[in-house]
Amino acid sequence: MVIFNNVSYSVAGQPLLARLSWSVPAGKRIALIGANGAGKTTLLRLITGELTPQEGQIIIPKNLRIGYLPQELINFQNSSVLGYVLDGRPDIVSLEKKIKNLHLQLANQKQEDSSLLNLLGEWEEKFRALGGYLVEAQAKTFLSGLGFSLPDFRRALNRFSGGWIMRAHLARLLLQEPGLLLLDEPTNHLDLTALEWLEQYLLSFPGAIVLVSHDRFLIDRLAEDIYELEKGSLTKYPGKYRIYLQEKRKKIEQQRKKYEEQQAEKERIIRFVQKYRADKKRARQVQSRLKHLEKMRPIEPPPPLPRFDFRFQIHHPSYKDVVTMKQLYFAYETDQWLFEEIDWQLIRGEKIALIGPNGSGKTTLTRLITGELKPTKGTIRLGARTKIGHYTQHQLEILHPESTIYDEILSSTPEDRVPFIREVLGVFQFRGDDIFKKIKILSGGEKARVALAKILLSPANFLILDEPTTHLDLMAREALEEALSNYEGTVLVISHDRYFLDKIVDKVIAIQDKKLIPYHGNYSYYLAKKARPSSPSGAEAPENHPQFVPLSPDEPSSLTAQSLLRPAQPSSRRKSKEQKRREAEARQAISQMRRTLQVKIKELEQKIANLENRKKAIELKLATPQTYQAGGPQITALQKEYAQLSRELDQSYQQWEKLNQELEKLLANLPLRRKK
Template identity: 65%
Template sequence: MVTLRNVYYSIAGRKILSGVSWTIPPGKRLALVGANGSGKTTLLKLIAQELTPQEGEIIVPRNFRLGYLPQEILNFPHSSVLEHVLQGRPEILKLEQEIQELHNQLTTPGEKTNQLLSQLGSLEEKFQALAGYQVESKAKIYLSGLGFSPHDFHRPLSTFSGGWTMRAYLARLLLQAPDLLLLDEPTNHLDLVALEWLEQYLLEFKGAVVIVSHDRYFIDRLADEIYELENGLLTKYPGRYSLYLEEKRKKIEIQRKKYEEQLAERERILRFVQKYRSDKKRARQVQSRLKLLEKMQPLTPPPSLPRLNFHLSITSLSYKDVLIMEKVWFRFDPGDWLFRDLELHLTRGAKTALVGPNGSGKTTLTRLITGELKPQKGRIRLGPRTQIGYYSQQPTSTLNPESSVYEEVIASTPLDRLLYVREVLGIFQFKGEEINKKIGVLSGGEKARVSLAKILLSSANFLIMDEPTTHLDLIAREALEEALRSYEGTLLIISHDRYFLDRIVHQVIEINNKQLIPYPGNYTYYSTKKKSIHQQFVLAEQKQKESSTLKSSSFSSEPSSSSTFTTAKTPSPPGRKTKEQRRREAEARQAISQKRRSLQLKIKEIEERIMSLENRKKALEEILANPQT
C-alpha cells in the first residue's frame, strides 16, 4: 500500500496541501474530488513521485509499480500506436530481442550450441512467465476497446490529435498492469463506447486505482470511497456520488449550526459586557465574560454550495415545430456521405441528447442546424420565432481579447438579465477582481466558461450545446444542470457526461450507420435498451447456429423405419417491415459484423503465433539433426 504522512505542499506561497495523511489500500478504487484549483493534480503528481513533498513523507513499497495518466501529454512520439503501447512492457521487448539474437546465433552451429540452447530455453521460460506471447494481442484488445481501429495500429502516433494520443497512453498504462493506477481526468477524451469499455476494465482490474474525474456516473460505477480535497485537507465520504453530496450537505449544515450558535453566544457576551461595563458590582462578571470571549476560537464560516438562483429566460416562445430536417444528405467534399436521407423533428420544450461514437458526425449535425454548413441534398427548416444559442467545442473564437470578462458578458446580455451577470460568473469561478481579467490572458478552459456564461444569459429559446461540461468542476456542473432542468425552451445537447444527461434529457438520439435512431427516456434507459437489443441478437444468433447444426445432423443420417415425419406449414411471406424492425436488423448486422471482425483478428494473431512457433521448432530441429552440433 501507499501511505502519505502529514504531507505539506505550497505553490507560490499558497498552501495546496496542509498536513495530508492518506493510505491507499491494495485493490481499492478511490475517487478524488474537489473544486478546480484545490490541488488534486498536485496530489497525484506527489504520489507518482513527479513532485517532492516540502514536508512530510510518501511511503511507496519497494518494487511497487505506479502508473500515472496526466491530464495533458506534452511529447508526441514518432513510433506507431502499437509500438508505443508495447513499449510499456520494456522487459518483454528486451527478452524478445535477446531470444531473437540467440536464434540468429543458432543458425550457425558451433561449440557453444548447447550453451546457447540452454540460454534460449531459460529466456523462453521467462518470456512465457511474463505472458510475452500474449502481450501484442492484449495491446490490440486495449487499443480496440479505447476506439482505435486495426488500421490505426501501425500509424505514427504523432499524426493523431491530443485526445487520441491520450487514449494510446492509457492503453500503454493498462498493458503495464501496475499495482496502483493514478488517472487524472481519464474520461475527458473518450466517447461513450470507449468510456463504458474502460469502466468494465477497471471493475475487473486487480490493482488499486485513484481517479480524479468530474464524471459522476463514472465515479458512481467505480468508486469504493470518495475523498474530497478542500482547504488543503482530505475528507472521506461513502462511495456513491449521490451519498457523498448528501453527507457533504449534512456536514455543512452541522458546521453552519455551530457557527451560528457561536455567533449568537459571542453576541450575547458582548451585550452583557456593554451593558454592565460601568457597574462596579458586576466588574468580576464582566472580566470573566471578557476572558471567556478571548478563549473562544472563532469558527470559520462554512462553505456554501453555489446554486444559480435565476431561471434561464427566453425572450419569446417559439412555434411548436422548432426544427425539421427532411431527407438531408451531407458529406465533406471529397469524401463518403456522412449522412444519408436524414430525418429529424424537434418540437418546443424537447430536451434531447445526441450520442454516437467519435467521428459519427454529432458536431457536424449541430453545424448543419445552425446554418454554418449546408447540406448537398434535403431541407433544414427552423420554426418561426426560433432563436438559437449555440455553444460549440471551440467557443472562444468570437471573444474579444481586449475586453474584460465582465465587459464581454454584459455586451451580449439582455437588460433584464444584467442583474444576474455576477452570479453566473461566480458559478463559473470568476469572482471578485477576476471578472476584470482581460479575455486575452485567460486559459482555454476559462475562455470556454465565459462563452458558456454568455449563452446562458442570452435568452435564446433553442439551446444547442456541444460538450458544455468539459471545463466545469462538479459544483458548476450541478448548477448548470439545475438551470437546464427548469429551462422552458428547446435543448439539443452533446455530452459524454451520462449523469448530466440522465438528469436533463427526455429523449436520446443515436447516430448509427449515417442515420438517426430515437430512444425515448434518459441515457440510462437508452443504454439499457441497447444492451437488451444486443443480447437478443446474440441469443438469436446462437439459436440460428443450433438450428443449422440440427438440420445438418438430420440430413447426414438416414431415418429409421420408426421415424415419424410431419410436414410443417410453409410460413406466409412477411409483410412490409416497420422502421423499428429495419433498425433492429441493421443493428444486428452491425453487431455481427463487429464480432466477425474481432474473431478474424484473433484468428489471424493465433495463426501468426503458430507460424512463428513452427519456424522456431523447425530451426531447432535442424540444429539438433546436424551431426556437428
C-alpha cells in the same frame, strides 16, 4: 501499500496538503475529488515521485509498479501506435530482442552450443512467464477498446491529435499491469463507447486505483471510497456519489448552523459589553465575557454551494417546430455521405442528447442547424422565432480580449437578467474581483466558463451545448443541471457526461449508419434499449414501443414492472374507455412502485451513511494509543463491532445495488408521454 505520513506541500505560499496522513490499500478503488486547484494532481505527482514532499514522508514499496495517466502528455516516444503501447513493457521487448539475437547466433554456428541452447530455453521460459506471447494481442485489445481501428495500429503516433495520443498512453499503462493505477481525468479524451469499455475493464482490474474525475457516473460505478481534498486535508465518504453529495450538503448545513450560532453569541457579548462597560457593578461580568470572546475559536463560514436561484424565463418562445429536416443528405467529400435521408423534427421544449462515436457527425449536425454548413441535398429549416444559443469550444474565439468578464457577459444579457450576472459567474467560479479580470489573461478553461455563462444568460430559446461540463467542477455541474432542468426552452446537447445526460435529457438521438435513431428516455434508458433492441436497427419501432397494458384476470396479485409493461399487441389507434381506464390504473400502479423504490433507496442511503460514520469513529478509536492503554476487553469489543458494521455495510450496499437495478429496470421500460 502507499502511505502518506504527515505530508505537507505548498505552492506559492498556498498549502495544498497540510500534515496529511493517508493510505491507499492494495486493491482498493478510490475516487479523489475536490474543487479545481485543490491539489488533486499534486497529490498524484507526489505518489509518482515527480514532486517531493516539503514535510513528512511517503512510503511506497520498492517493487510496486505505478501507472500514471496525466491530464496532458507533454513528451512521448514517436513510433507506431502499437509500437508505443508495446514499449510500455520494456522487460518483454528487451527479452524478445535478446531471444531473436540468440536465434541468429545459433543459426550462424556450424556446431550446436549446448550452453547457448540452455540459455535460449531459460529465456523463452521467462518470456512465456512474462506473457510475452500474448502481449501483442493484449495491446491490440486495449487499443480497439479505446477506439483505434486496425489500420491505426501501424500509423505514426505523431499523426494523431492530443486526445488520441492520450488514449494510446492509457492503453500502454493498462498493458503494464501496474499494482497502482493513477488516473487524472481519464475520460476527458474518450467518447461514450470507449468510456464504457474502460469502465468495464477497470471494474475487473485487480490492482489499486486512485481516480481523479468529474465523471460522476464512473465514480458511482467504480469507487469503493470517495476522498474529498479540501483545504489541505482529505475527508472520506462512501463510494456512491449520491451519498457523498447528501453527506456533503449535511456537513455544510451543520457548519453553517455552528457559524451562525457563534456569530449570534458574539453579537450578544458585544451588545452586553457595550451596554455595561461603564457600569462598575458589572465590571467583572464584562471582563469575563471579553475573555470568553478572546478564547472563542473562530468557526469559518461554510463554502457557498453553487446554485442558480433564478429560473430561465423565455420571454419570446419559439414556434412548436424548432428544427425540421427533410430528406437531408450531407457529405464533406463527394459520395462519402455523413448523413442520408434524414427526416427529423425537433419540438419546442424537448431536451435531447445527441450521441455517436467520434467522427459520426455530431458536431456537423449542430453546424447544419446553426447554418454554418449547408445540406448537400434536402432541406433544413428553423422554426419562426427560434433564437439559438450555441456553446462550443471554438466559440471562445468570439470573446472580446480587452473586455472584462463582467462587461463581456453584460453585453448580451437582457435587462431583467442583469441582477443575476454575479450569481451566475459565482457558480462558474468567478467571485469577488475576479469578474473584473480581462478576457485576454484567462486560461482556456476559464474562457470556456465565461462563454457558457454568457449563453445561459442570453435571451436564447434554443440551446445547443457541445460538451458544456468539461471545465466545470462537480458542484458547478450540479448547479448547471438544476438550471437546465428548469429551462423552459429547447436543448440539444453533446456530452460524454452520462450523469449529466441522465438528469437533463428526455430523449436520446443516436447517430447510427448515417441515420438519426430516436430513443424516448434518458441515457440509462438508451443503454437498456440498446442492450435489447426492439427492431433490427436498434431503433424503437413505434408499433413496438412499450405501452401500458391491462392486466389479465389471472394476474391481479403480481404487480411487477414486467407484468405492467408488456408490449401491447398491435391494435387500432382508437381505444375504448375501458382500455384507457385500465392503462391509467397500470400507469398509477407503476408510479406507486417507483415512489416506493425511491423511498426505500433514500432510507437505505441514510442507513449506509450512519453505518459509515460509526465505522469511521471506530477506526479513529483503534488508531488512538489511549485505546490500547485501556486494556483488551475494550479493544475486543471495538473489533467485534467493527466486523459487524463491515458485514452490515456489505449487505446494505448489495441491497442498495439491487433496489437501484429494480428502479433502473422499471424506468428503462417506462414510456414517456408524448408532448402535445
